[in-house]
Amino acid sequence: MKKYPSQEAWRKLHPDRVREYRKHWRDTHKAEAAKLSREWKAKNPDKVRATRKKWRMAHPDVYKERRKQWLHKHRKVGVVMGVFESLDEMLKGLTERRIKVIEQQGALALELAKIDEEKHRIDVARAAIKGDPLPKMGRKSAHFIDEAKALEIKKDLARGKLIMHDIAIKHGVSYQTVNLINSGKTWKNVVVPAGSINGD
Numbered sequence: 266m267k268k269y270p271s272q273e274a275w276r277k278l279h280p281d282r283v284r285e286y287r288k289h290w291r292d293t294h295k296a297e298a299a300k301l302s303r304e305w306k307a308k309n310p311d312k313v314r315a316t317r318k319k320w321r322m323a324h325p326d327v328y329k330e331r332r333k334q335w336l337h338k339h340r341k342v343g344v345v346m347g348v349f350e351s352l353d354e355m356l357k358g359l360t361e362r363r364i365k366v367i368e369q370q371g372a373l374a375l376e377l378a379k380i381d382e383e384k385h386r387i388d389v390a391r392a393a394i395k396g397d398p399l400p401k402m403g404r405k406s407a408h409f410i411d412e413a414k415a416l417e418i419k420k421d422l423a424r425g426k427l428i429m430h431d432i433a434i435k436h437g438v439s440y441q442t443v444n445l446i447n448s449g450k451t452w453k454n455v456v457v458p459a460g461s462i463n464g465d
Contacts, residue, residue, distance in 0.1 A: 375427075378434040410438060415452040422447050423457055 276283050291298040306313050321328045410418075414436060421432045422443070429443045436443075445451045 375431060375435045378437060381437075382434060410436075410442070412452070412455055414438075415446060415455045416457065418443060418446050419452075419455060419457050 418432060418436055418438070421427055421435070422429070427435065429447060430440055433440045433443045442451075
């Protein structure tokens with residue numbers, strides 16, 4: 266009776282046919298082959314690294330050429346990602362600058378209003394000395410401001426960063442106007458939109 270070699274011995278005797286059979290199986294069972302390959306690589310990371318290192322040392326020219334091709338293929342992706350990161354940084358910087366400018370504008374408006382108030386006091390003192398009629402500050406009451414101005418006043422009240430006296434100076438209105446708006450006795454129809462307190 267003819268004695269056949271074991272499976273392991275046959276594989277050693279016919280390595281080319283083994284590779285051919287394995288390639289044919291992978292080609293006909295691609296999904297299953299990919300799954301088995303991923304599972305094996307996950308279980309044997311050291312063997313994967315050793316095999317790849319061994320292959321790179323045995324085929325240095327092929328490795329360099331493949332690496333060059335990969336870098337050329339994915340270079341555009343890297344450039345695009347770099348551009349997006351740069352744009353994000355620029356947008357972040359512009360947002361921070363915008364916030365600073367808004368804060369500076371508010372501080373300047375408040376400073377100008379204080380200067381106007383001081384000037385008014387001097388004009389009142391000079392008029393009193395001369396006996397002339399006392400000049401008016403020219404601040405507007407709640408009946409003479411528009412809806413946009415009332416909304417800005419309500420936003421400043423909601424933020425809570427300024428007292429009502431400073432808000433009145435900033436917007437060129439009387440303290441009583443700000444107080445009436447704060448208490449809801451005037452401009453009840455003006456509502457501050459949600460999420461707009463910290464912005465414009």
